[in-house]
Amino acid sequence: MPDLSTTGLHDLAASIAADARHLIGGNLQKGTVHADVSAPWDRRLKVSYTQTGLDDLAAAVSAAHTARQGGRWHRSQARNCLLTLADLLAAEQDVFIGLICFENGKLELAARGEVLGAIAGLRYWAEQAPSESVVTRTEARLTRLTRDPLGVVAAITPFNMPLLMMVNKIGAALAAGNTVVCKPSPDTPLSALHFARLAAGAVPAGVLNILAGGPETGPALTASPEVSMVSFTGSIETGKAIMAAAAPTMKRLQLELGGNDPAIVCRDANVSDVAVNIFRSAFGSAGQACVAVKRVYVHEDLHDELAEELAALSARAVPGRPFSEDATMPALTTRRQLDHLRWLAEDSRKRGGKFIHTGAIDDTVGNFASPSIVTGLTDGAPLVDGEQFSPILPLVPFSDVDPVVDNVNAGRFGLGATVWTEDTERADRIAERLETGMIWVNALPHPDPTVPFGGARESGLGREGGQGGLDEFTEVKCTTFNSKEAQR
Numbered sequence: 001m002p003d004l005s006t007t008g009l010h011d012l013a014a015s016i017a018a019d020a021r022h023l024i025g026g027n028l029q030k031g032t033v034h035a036d037v038s039a040p041w042d043r044r045l046k047v048s049y050t051q052t053g054l055d056d057l058a059a060a061v062s063a064a065h066t067a068r069q070g071g072r073w074h075r076s077q078a079r080n081c082l083l084t085l086a087d088l089l090a091a092e093q094d095v096f097i098g099l100i101c102f103e104n105g106k107l108e109l110a111a112r113g114e115v116l117g118a119i120a121g122l123r124y125w126a127e128q129a130p131s132e133s134v135v136t137r138t139e140a141r142l143t144r145l146t147r148d149p150l151g152v153v154a155a156i157t158p159f160n161m162p163l164l165m166m167v168n169k170i171g172a173a174l175a176a177g178n179t180v181v182c183k184p185s186p187d188t189p190l191s192a193l194h195f196a197r198l199a200a201g202a203v204p205a206g207v208l209n210i211l212a213g214g215p216e217t218g219p220a221l222t223a224s225p226e227v228s229m230v231s232f233t234g235s236i237e238t239g240k241a242i243m244a245a246a247a248p249t250m251k252r253l254q255l256e257l258g259g260n261d262p263a264i265v266c267r268d269a270n271v272s273d274v275a276v277n278i279f280r281s282a283f284g285s286a287g288q289a290c291v292a293v294k295r296v297y298v299h300e301d302l303h304d305e306l307a308e309e310l311a312a313l314s315a316r317a318v319p320g321r322p323f324s325e326d327a328t329m330p331a332l333t334t335r336r337q338l339d340h341l342r343w344l345a346e347d348s349r350k351r352g353g354k355f356i357h358t359g360a361i362d363d364t365v366g367n368f369a370s371p372s373i374v375t376g377l378t379d380g381a382p383l384v385d386g387e388q389f390s391p392i393l394p395l396v397p398f399s400d401v402d403p404v405v406d407n408v409n410a411g412r413f414g415l416g417a418t419v420w421t422e423d424t425e426r427a428d429r430i431a432e433r434l435e436t437g438m439i440w441v442n443a444l445p446h447p448d449p450t451v452p453f454g455g456a457r458e459s460g461l462g463r464e465g466g467q468g469g470l471d472e473f474t475e476v477k478c479t480t481f482n483s484k485e486a487q488r
């Protein structure tokens with residue numbers, strides 16, 4: 001059990017930060033640029049580390065490039081490396097839980113879930129291999145489909161899942177035979193840099209590089225001609241910048257971007273059950289999950305009852321520190337989100353939105369905000385049409401579900417959706433029409449590396465997880481033999 005007191009978390013983060021090293025070409029190196037990380041739940045707690053500069057980035061990319069040449073790294077070596085990493089991570093899980101609590105602000109249970117998910121992810125990827133097959137076999141010829149690694153994969157990750165996202169990218173990239181350069185979010189670099197220490201002893205030099213740099217690092221990495229693929233998780237805006245940066249060298253892309261997941265609540269849904277589930281999804285992480293429920297379309301007959309239930313749950317919610325026994329939701333990781341939340345609340349009021357529950361914002365010490373429930377807005381309002389990534393949720397009534405589905409499909413987001421109804425056939429009809437990458441019926445998302453994860457339209461490109469997700473880290477190669485060679 002980690003020491004989750006204020007002092008315990010601060011001491012842990014300070015000691016890891018003071019000795020933080022970046023993994024570059026097999027060496028654990030100190031950075032050269034001073035940077036701070038402060039706890040979102042108490043900004044007075046600041047720890048310092050050193051970031052890398054662009055020379056270090058170039059060295060990491062070059063090391064990854066060299067490590068791949070001449071067949072020095074082959075995917076058959078990935079299994080042992082990934083299983084070793086999983087064991088090392090499991091042995092140090094309390095340290096990682098403490099680091100995630102400090103830098104991201106997650107409550108202990110959620111941080112534990114992230115670390116256990118990362119261990120499970122590494123073990124899953126260790127056992128996977130790209131799909132290969134014979135696609136044609138006739139008397140005249142045989143065509144074999146194999147998959148080559150792409151080369152150097154840039155893995156760029158966001159602040160909201162600082163360990164899990166990075167580890168899943170590493171697992172798939174290595175299992176496909178690639179080498180990797182990881183760049184964590186500058187908001188949450190500590191768990192990634194501690195993972196770099198484990199990786200130094202578990203993966204051959206140059207095969208896995210992890211470095212935390214400043215804002216110039218991401219663009220430089222995605223512009224590098226030595227990088228063959230970018231696996232990115234983050235905002236739509238950054239995803240578009242990466243797509244543009246990838247164009248000159250036609251890099252392969254896996255983009256897991258923002259969401260604005262609707263919950264569609266049909267007239268026959270059980271309001272109390274639905275309220276508890278929607279509340280957990282929308283506010284359990286203070287709205288900081290890509291697949292959190294971000295807007296609720298509810299049948300008009302249930303609208304008031306659901307709004308009241310959500311308001312009652314909101315009134316009992318307690319934003320708090322990772323170790324607080326009373327806390328039911330975390331602080332927001334960044335001040336940017338708090339600013340955006342304030343702007344959204346103000347804009348919603350100006351548009352005539354009615355606050356069924358008004359969440360308090362207390363940023364005197366940390367980035368704390370309680371849930372807000374807003375009705376009276378329609379499609380077109382930024383709170384309904386955009387991604388809030390903070391604890392404020394709009395409810396929009398409907399009488400006919402078809403236009404709701406049409407609206408969702410017409411928007412820019414297409415990550416996930418939840419459908420709430422007792423009628424399985426109705427759920428199936430709605431799911432069939434919804435153009436989102438994932439749909440959960442009377443259920444909430446839960447991490448599962450076997451299930452392809454990702455979104456339609458601007459929510460992303462490609463899928464992470466499962467066989468398809470692994471195959472995205474490869475280039476298809478078809479080799480055709482004539483009949484004589486095929487008989488050999």
Ligand code: NAD
Binds near residue numbers: 156160186217235241
């Ligand atoms: P962000 O896009 O601001 O940053 C993500 C990463 O990209 C960071 O490491 C950042 O330093 C880097 N970056 C920024 N500009 C870059 C550039 N021009 N080139 C290359 N890299 C650059 O996202 P964030 O605020 O850290 O994360 C929140 C967002 O992530 C939300 O939109 C959320 O929905 C999304 N997200 C999506 C998924 C998914 O699987 N679809 C999962 C988690 C989070």
